[in-house]
Amino acid sequence: MTNTAVxxxxxxxxxxxxxxxxxxxxxxxxxxxxxxxxARETAPLYEKVKHHIPEIEWPVHAPxxxxxxxxxxxxxxxxxxxxxxxxxxxxxVADFAGDSLQLAQQAEKVxxxxxxxxxxxxxxxxSKLLSPEKTVLIPDMKAGCSLAESITGEDVRLLRExxxxxxxxxxxxxxxxxxxxxxxxxxxxNAVRIVESFESDTVLLIPDEYLxxxxxxxxxxxxxxxxxxxxxxxRFTAEELLxxxxxxxxxxxxxxxxxxxxxxxxxxxxxSTSGMIDxxxxxxxxxxxxxxxxxxxxxxxxxxxxxVEFIKPCNLxxxxxxxxxxxxxxxxxxxxxxxxxxxxMAEKAKHAVERMVNLxxx
Numbered sequence: 231m232t233n234t235a236v237x238x239x240x241x242x243x244x245x246x247x248x249x250x251x252x253x254x255x256x257x258x259x260x261x262x263x264x265x266x267x268x269a270r271e272t273a274p275l276y277e278k279v280k281h282h283i284p285e286i287e288w289p290v291h292a293p294x295x296x297x298x299x300x301x302x303x304x305x306x307x308x309x310x311x312x313x314x315x316x317x318x319x320x321x322x323v324a325d326f327a328g329d330s331l332q333l334a335q336q337a338e339k340v341x342x343x344x345x346x347x348x349x350x351x352x353x354x355x356x357s358k359l360l361s362p363e364k365t366v367l368i369p370d371m372k373a374g375c376s377l378a379e380s381i382t383g384e385d386v387r388l389l390r391e392x393x394x395x396x397x398x399x400x401x402x403x404x405x406x407x408x409x410x411x412x413x414x415x416x417x418x419x420n421a422v423r424i425v426e427s428f429e430s431d432t433v434l435l436i437p438d439e440y441l442x443x444x445x446x447x448x449x450x451x452x453x454x455x456x457x458x459x460x461x462x463x464x465r466f467t468a469e470e471l472l473x474x475x476x477x478x479x480x481x482x483x484x485x486x487x488x489x490x491x492x493x494x495x496x497x498x499x500x501x502s503t504s505g506m507i508d509x510x511x512x513x514x515x516x517x518x519x520x521x522x523x524x525x526x527x528x529x530x531x532x533x534x535x536x537x538v539e540f541i542k543p544c545n546l547x548x549x550x551x552x553x554x555x556x557x558x559x560x561x562x563x564x565x566x567x568x569x570x571x572x573x574x575m576a577e578k579a580k581h582a583v584e585r586m587v588n589l590x591x592x
Contacts, residue, residue: 307344369557380458386411409579419502
């Protein structure tokens with residue numbers, strides 16, 4: 231969690247605002263017995279994950295799945311799960327799944343009092359920016375992000391001072407503090423178009439160095455950046471991917487632009503999370519696809535592409551994996567770990583996000 235989040239949480243407490251637990255109340259922890267009713271009600275969900283969760287392990291997960299799905303209805307809560315969540319979360323308790331911006335937009339649209347954000351902290355902040363009237367909880371407040379934590383709002387202010395007149399485009403995978411100091415946000419799918427929307431010959435695209443380098447290959451503008459990296463994507467190398475290709479030339483390499491340019495240069499396709507999913511699920515039966523991203527995503531989309539063989543060079547995100555079924559249930563029971571953003575900061579950060587969304591739709 232960023233220092234900003236700590237400060238805003240304290241300021242909320244200092245003003246005497248009611249906590250989520252005060253507003254909604256705490257309920258009794260439900261039974262976690264694997265009863266006949268639990269087995270019966272969760273059986274259709276197990277069909278979605280049976281290739282990833284051994285049958286002998288399902289009685290451990292099923293009571294949590296049953297309790298979460300029951301309690302979220304009682305609480306008028308919606309669970310948003312990022313594509314990198316584990317299959318039992320993604321397929322069995324999530325109401326909506328997607329990338330960080332898609333989830334925030336769903337949070338804005340959905341008719342719910344409570345949002346349970348199954349992702350990392352900046353994602354919960356973005357949902358709060360777009361849905362300030364809703365209560366946003368994250369099952370583990372320590373679910374951070376190496377990329378988001380590589381830069382602060384103060385860093386952005388210093389960059390602006392050092393580069394007067396240069397527009398600042400900030401990746402959505404950043405804190406509200408950083409978004410608030412930016413001119414506009416971008417995603418990995420629209421970064422090129424956002425950069426080219428400015429008349430300036432030079433643009434700051436921060437904080438992901440590799441995303442910036444990949445964008446620079448597709449635009450004539452001079453791209454200045456920051457040395458932030460995703461600890462999952464930066465670990466992939468061209469050498470390991472070429473070794474897969476050498477072993478089986480039929481393998482299609484599908485990479486995320488947060489990977490180093492040496493990796494994207496050997497990929498058959500490079501695109502955002504949603505772009506990677508669309509590419510993989512559009513392949514014909516018998517295709518072999520290697521997703522160069524967080525390992526759980528391949529597991530989660532296999533059901534949408536039953537004839538595709540997914541090769542998994544498994545790099546897991548330790549921050550995403552802090553979110554578990556027991557912690558989701560505890561969020562619903564105890565209404566704790568609420569994500570709040572200072573209202574002044576939120577207004578500025580929301581403007582940067584909305585400017586991107588409006589540019590996308592115009």
